Amino acid sequence: MQRYFVSSSRFKDNNITITGDDVHHITRVMRYNVGDKIICNNEEGKAAICRISQVTSDEVQVIIETWLNENVELPINVTIAQGIPKGDKFDLVVQKGTELGAHAFIPFQADRSIAIWDKKKAEKKLQRFEKIIKEASEQSHRNKVPVIKSPVSVKDLIEESKNYHVKLFAYEEEAKVSKHQSFGNIINRLDPGQDILVCIGPEGGFSPKEAGLLKENNFSPVRLGPRILRTETAALYALASISYHFEEMRCSECQQ
């Protein structure tokens, strides 16, 4: 069943009014009509099966039939801070990152970021990312839509990091040191509900200056496997590993 994220303010008793782009998607792309069913998610992460009761050119009215008791959200809130990469790699990070359960994304301007997002460019980019994230959330049946924040500097990122229980950064140099802190050990110590900030450098990684600054501010350097990953692959490795650890390896509902 097709899923749509609808602002909680649009929920009134047992009725929901859908407006904007979703109307086009429901009526034109999916060709749904009165009587057809869709799933609506609100901003609190609750979802309900709904029946379409009325269709006009700019609104779709639905009636809630059954609230769903589902939870497909990662038990750890993972925020991916990604050094601004070249080209459209950020598109891939937000799309795949959403499928893999990310809680939020923060782009940051790193020393080695070749692309620079000025204010105008950033605004356009953010609109694009929000659209990709919403679509990926619907497609992957997320209960919540991840947040994308405005681009920040490394200094701002360090300030922001005070809101997290655990913070780490992928550091290529760490992969070359034989005695290093294990990503696995850090993940293993996390408790459900905690907030973790995973920072990935742009192409070329973090500069030694940035790495020093992050270490001083209690970010743990980690390697993500022994191979050298491209910047856009690193975030996906981190998210898939955390999902595997908490959702597949510690799967309480699974057959042993």
Place this chain on the structure above:
Amino acid sequence: MQRYFVSSSRFKDNNITITGDDVHHITRVMRYNVGDKIICNNEEGKAAICRISQVTSDEVQVIIETWLNENVELPINVTIAQGIPKGDKFDLVVQKGTELGAHAFIPFQADRSIAIWDKKKAEKKLQRFEKIIKEASEQSHRNKVPVIKSPVSVKDLIEESKNYHVKLFAYEEEAKVSKHQSFGNIINRLDPGQDILVCIGPEGGFSPKEAGLLKENNFSPVRLGPRILRTETAALYALASISYHFEEMRCSECQQ
């Protein structure tokens, strides 16, 4: 240091003769000359630091200086069998799959594959994939270059599967069953050196007929986390999880 994969037949005593596209890359892209150093990998997975001793228009001669004692290969041989997807998604699977440590790739024509690769198309595709895989192997500092096999049918895939210790397939329906076999438990039972075949359906997943056939032939259905992943994301989730399990969680060299 830039890395090149060179056929073992080109290694003679302490000398290696490099020909083909790599000559262009060494002399024109990297602008290396006599005296500069590169890393050469042979097909057995051994790598050496080499010094360029001679450059002509179609050959680069290098002298081996030091054999490296490095191993960045996944301890499990993971073969990704991917249902032929639409567009250029297979490019992403082989590029990211190589970075994440895949041993081999097998494209297969599934019931729900919309694209059909006839013989001529398949030949062109395979050449393209080989190039992407070689470049990704060099970039990610792999010791071995993954193999890409010719497209097969599901019947052929089942025949091929007899060569593997463990075989599984991602089955979306499995994510909806509360009591299901855990991907984590299957991975946990693997021993280093074993061969595992991970099968991913195309867009829309496996047909019920294919799923039945695979189950009859001892493929275990698994979910890859509770969210619905796009076809090209599923292979990356499986590889990242196996890397995390064996290379980061069980990291013997890491600080505890």
